[in-house]
Amino acid sequence: MSGPLAWSEAVGKRVRVGDWPEQAVATTRRVAEAIRAERWEEAAQLVDYFMEEAKVCHVVYRTWSAGFDAYLRRRGLREDELAAERDRLARMLRFPDGAPFEPSGRWSDLGARAGRLANELRGLEVGAEAALERFDALREAWRELHDRWADYQAGLLTLVADRFGEAAVGDCYAEVLEPYLAERYAPFDTRRRPYAETLERNLYIAFESMRAHLVGPERMGDVGLTEHDDRWVLEFDPCGSGGRHTPADGFAVTRERHDWAGNRRGVCLYCAHCVVALQKWPIEQWGTPVRVVDPPVHGDGAEPGPCRWTIYKDPGAVPAEAYRSVGAEPPRR
Numbered sequence: 001m002s003g004p005l006a007w008s009e010a011v012g013k014r015v016r017v018g019d020w021p022e023q024a025v026a027t028t029r030r031v032a033e034a035i036r037a038e039r040w041e042e043a044a045q046l047v048d049y050f051m052e053e054a055k056v057c058h059v060v061y062r063t064w065s066a067g068f069d070a071y072l073r074r075r076g077l078r079e080d081e082l083a084a085e086r087d088r089l090a091r092m093l094r095f096p097d098g099a100p101f102e103p104s105g106r107w108s109d110l111g112a113r114a115g116r117l118a119n120e121l122r123g124l125e126v127g128a129e130a131a132l133e134r135f136d137a138l139r140e141a142w143r144e145l146h147d148r149w150a151d152y153q154a155g156l157l158t159l160v161a162d163r164f165g166e167a168a169v170g171d172c173y174a175e176v177l178e179p180y181l182a183e184r185y186a187p188f189d190t191r192r193r194p195y196a197e198t199l200e201r202n203l204y205i206a207f208e209s210m211r212a213h214l215v216g217p218e219r220m221g222d223v224g225l226t227e228h229d230d231r232w233v234l235e236f237d238p239c240g241s242g243g244r245h246t247p248a249d250g251f252a253v254t255r256e257r258h259d260w261a262g263n264r265r266g267v268c269l270y271c272a273h274c275v276v277a278l279q280k281w282p283i284e285q286w287g288t289p290v291r292v293v294d295p296p297v298h299g300d301g302a303e304p305g306p307c308r309w310t311i312y313k314d315p316g317a318v319p320a321e322a323y324r325s326v327g328a329e330p331p332r333r
Helices: 027-036 040-074 079-092 103-122 128-164 168-184 195-212 272-286 320-324
Strands: 005-008 013-016 224-227 231-236 292-294 307-312
Touching (some): 005 040, 013 040, 013 195, 027 040, 027 128, 040 079, 040 128, 040 168, 195 307, 272 292
Antiparallel strands (some): 005 013, 224 231
């Protein structure tokens, strides 16, 4: 493979090449390395791919926002009340330039800037120093949009809990996420494919999505990775989306125990979607989790720890607690 990207049959799309430790390295770092080495075409391809990663988050947030709106309407929230809350969140989530949160225009501008940079890299029309400066500005523009997108979801989920009770968040997730989950996670259905055949895809899209969330203390997208005999553990310290939230931000955490939050108190309502999507829902559908989620927990004055995802190499290695924590009985082995 002569370039940084290649088509993967296992994943069904083009991917970054490299082993799992390589996949744990942020795409933003690989772009910068290619620019510094004046590997212009490689840098251009990686800028394109940076936007491909970001697209995953942007499309999910756009889809979920519409779904949360529809859920709130169905539960009886008046249109003027919903509009007032949207406006309040848009003002609270102003961009650094003072503009209220409005994602579509920012996303279009981001795509145009990335396209120009990649085109100029390919055309040898920009030097390394200027290219590095422009790409870092591009990364920061995506971080600004991404973080506000995530906060917007957390705001809507807090509204669900405030108006209809904390338990309603589980109903909301079940209604809104079902179509998304059925599409994104159908390849992991062990009724259709053996578990072992899904591992490469599972690991890859985990790295890809978290690089897009710009995880890590420097917000570059670096993923912590530890391999054990029976599992891989991915760590996000912090996660760039829900891991940034605290109750002090005005976004709710669970005060009660729920299957959809791993039966833990202090889980950010937004973070709970990972428990639903990766653990609870697949166990209910076909009997095994896609990943076991250990989200950060807020409370008792302690700082929340990192978020961890565990991908087991064999379903028989998944501990019984991973099932019980989401209200399911462990399978008989």
